[in-house]
Amino acid sequence: MNVHPVNKLLWWCNLILRLASWIVPRQKRLEWRQEWEGEVWHWCQFLRESGRLSVRTEQELLSHCWGAFVDAVWHRFNRVVVLTFVNEFPRTPQFCVLACLALLAALLAGRPVAIFSGIFAPPPCIDPGHLLTVSLSEKSPWLQPELLLETAVRWPKETQLFTSEATYAWRPSLVRGPEGGESIQSARVTSGVFELLGVRPSLGRDFQEVDSENCVILSDALWKSQFRGDSHVLSRSLLLNGRIVNIIGVLPAQFRFPVRNIAVFSSFGTFPHPLLPMFEWPGVLLRVAAGVDAETAKRQLQLLISWQGNLPAGTQLAVSSLKDLQDQALKTYGIVVVLALLALLALQWRSFARLLNTRPHAPVRDCWRWYLFFAMKNALMLLTVFFASLEIVQAVVTRINVSTHPFAGAAATWLFLFGATVALRWSILDQFGRCRTCVRRLAVRVNLGSPAHVLLELTGVELVCDEGHGTLHIPLMESGCVDSERWTYLHDSWHVLLGSKESRISAP
Amino acid sequence: MTVTFKEFSAARDFFDYKGSARLTGGTCLCSIATYKMDDSPKLSYTSALVLQTISSGYCYGFDIMEVTGLPSGTVYPALRRLEQQELIKSSWEAPGSALADNRPARKYYRMTRDGKETLVKAVQRYALLEQLIRAGKTKRR
Numbered sequence: 001m002n003v004h005p006v007n008k009l010l011w012w013c014n015l016i017l018r019l020a021s022w023i024v025p026r027q028k029r030l031e032w033r034q035e036w037e038g039e040v041w042h043w044c045q046f047l048r049e050s051g052r053l054s055v056r057t058e059q060e061l062l063s064h065c066w067g068a069f070v071d072a073v074w075h076r077f078n079r080v081v082v083l084t085f086v087n088e089f090p091r092t093p094q095f096c097v098l099a100c101l102a103l104l105a106a107l108l109a110g111r112p113v114a115i116f117s118g119i120f121a122p123p124p125c126i127d128p129g130h131l132l133t134v135s136l137s138e139k140s141p142w143l144q145p146e147l148l149l150e151t152a153v154r155w156p157k158e159t160q161l162f163t164s165e166a167t168y169a170w171r172p173s174l175v176r177g178p179e180g181g182e183s184i185q186s187a188r189v190t191s192g193v194f195e196l197l198g199v200r201p202s203l204g205r206d207f208q209e210v211d212s213e214n215c216v217i218l219s220d221a222l223w224k225s226q227f228r229g230d231s232h233v234l235s236r237s238l239l240l241n242g243r244i245v246n247i248i249g250v251l252p253a254q255f256r257f258p259v260r261n262i263a264v265f266s267s268f269g270t271f272p273h274p275l276l277p278m279f280e281w282p283g284v285l286l287r288v289a290a291g292v293d294a295e296t297a298k299r300q301l302q303l304l305i306s307w308q309g310n311l312p313a314g315t316q317l318a319v320s321s322l323k324d325l326q327d328q329a330l331k332t333y334g335i336v337v338v339l340a341l342l343a344l345l346a347l348q349w350r351s352f353a354r355l356l357n358t359r360p361h362a363p364v365r366d367c368w369r370w371y372l373f374f375a376m377k378n379a380l381m382l383l384t385v386f387f388a389s390l391e392i393v394q395a396v397v398t399r400i401n402v403s404t405h406p407f408a409g410a411a412a413t414w415l416f417l418f419g420a421t422v423a424l425r426w427s428i429l430d431q432f433g434r435c436r437t438c439v440r441r442l443a444v445r446v447n448l449g450s451p452a453h454v455l456l457e458l459t460g461v462e463l464v465c466d467e468g469h470g471t472l473h474i475p476l477m478e479s480g481c482v483d484s485e486r487w488t489y490l491h492d493s494w495h496v497l498l499g500s501k502e503s504r505i506s507a508p
Numbered sequence: 509m510t511v512t513f514k515e516f517s518a519a520r521d522f523f524d525y526k527g528s529a530r531l532t533g534g535t536c537l538c539s540i541a542t543y544k545m546d547d548s549p550k551l552s553y554t555s556a557l558v559l560q561t562i563s564s565g566y567c568y569g570f571d572i573m574e575v576t577g578l579p580s581g582t583v584y585p586a587l588r589r590l591e592q593q594e595l596i597k598s599s600w601e602a603p604g605s606a607l608a609d610n611r612p613a614r615k616y617y618r619m620t621r622d623g624k625e626t627l628v629k630a631v632q633r634y635a636l637l638e639q640l641i642r643a644g645k646t647k648r649r
Contacts, residue, residue, distance in 0.1 A: 034612065035569070035614075038613055038615065039568065039569050039615075042568075042570070045611075064580040065580075066581075067584070068577050068580060068581075070581030070582075070584070070585060071581065071584035072590055074584070075588070080592060260528075439531035
């Protein structure tokens, strides 16, 4: 018998085994290869010595070596480990938190919702930390915009704290274009306003001195809702409060006027101001000079305003920085969220009381873990519902082709309240069915007694933690002193009964 | 109220269903305990066949493949699972003897006590396996 074919066969077999061994985890690889190579070597010798070595048996041996890939894959992706993971992981608190985070991330993955664009999106103008706004305070009587314009022009000249100023006057308006009528807010602005904010129109040009009174610049939202984003919109016209106006520019999508959501801008000096008082609300934007603190500039401006006597008696101007406005908005959102949460808890009080009755009462660490998970889950769920309701309303508003809708805010609020009620209810029920120690979902469910014997013996359901931490007793009928929902802790010795996780699903 | 498993195991022999319910504060533990105590692993036909082959004295992977006619991609993962369930145990042969014969060492498999008990139940479960064993014994005679 020739020795050469065996060596060649062994070489091929070892090559296949070496390739397959790369699949095996590193720490088991050497032992795995030794086992296979040993088996193959002995089998080759056996075939040679028994005179069974032929082309057919060689091919059989090679096909057995290819089977080593299956064994190697088993080592890498152990079925028991994979099944354990698939069965156990969805019941863990980590899965719940990750699922909520994933949902939240999916909602925020695209364009952030309009209401939060100031927080999440890039700032709508350059260096917002050095911008001050002056507006009429709540108790102040109405002030004619032209009077404020005359006063504000002097401020940068009287103090070196400001580099430029721009006056505006906004009012509710009605615009009518190719897609129909829309209620919007329009503003008359002085010509330097966009330069002060560091914004240039994405289409067309800024205001110039030679512009007639009928020249307007549109916001991106109105351009999209009325002209469907048509790039040939320049020199087209629309009706603004019953007057025909010509479009000379469109502002970029990320631009947002710092104070109001203005859809149409017109030049201050050319447009006839309304004769009716309290119809148009004036304000001033000021750019603080580089190197000057915004707070210092704010205090100096307040002093300057109080010294000047050219404004009508009783006029009160409020000075605030853009940062103050953002903080105020955040505070308002925070209060609304807390109030909504309290209202929702009051609505869900019965379910919440059930949860409190069966709360953990053993080690402090378990209690902390339990409450922390509940709080985190609720926070994430409410945030998700909040963003989802805003996105849904936004999508509907966009579909019906209007830039702003009078019912959008109310619809978003009601949608949020409804969604939050459902989410909170689910969250409480989910928490109720979790172990008070390890916070995993209770996996073992056992029905007790028969519903027909409800008054004769204990009937209901018992949920058991498969780690052996405790049982949750849920009676079929809550009957006061006789039977009630309760959580019972089990001694560590119950681990013997409930066993390890892997052995429960390891049936081959 | 916390109840230890030992107390429960001792008590369940003396108390009826309701009695144990009062003792534990959870009657379901009685049924779970009864279920779990009888919770021996249930083998597939392939695993039972592999286990039976090892029981018959074939202790190497390729020997098992030869006897059962199963491919290596089936036999080896079955061996790994059986070993994981502690029904069989693997060992390397003494390196000295392999070195003396100038050959690589081999890994062999043998049954554990749990494996023997499980095989008895598996044989009762799989009638065909029982017939194969009987046929094998008759053939040997």
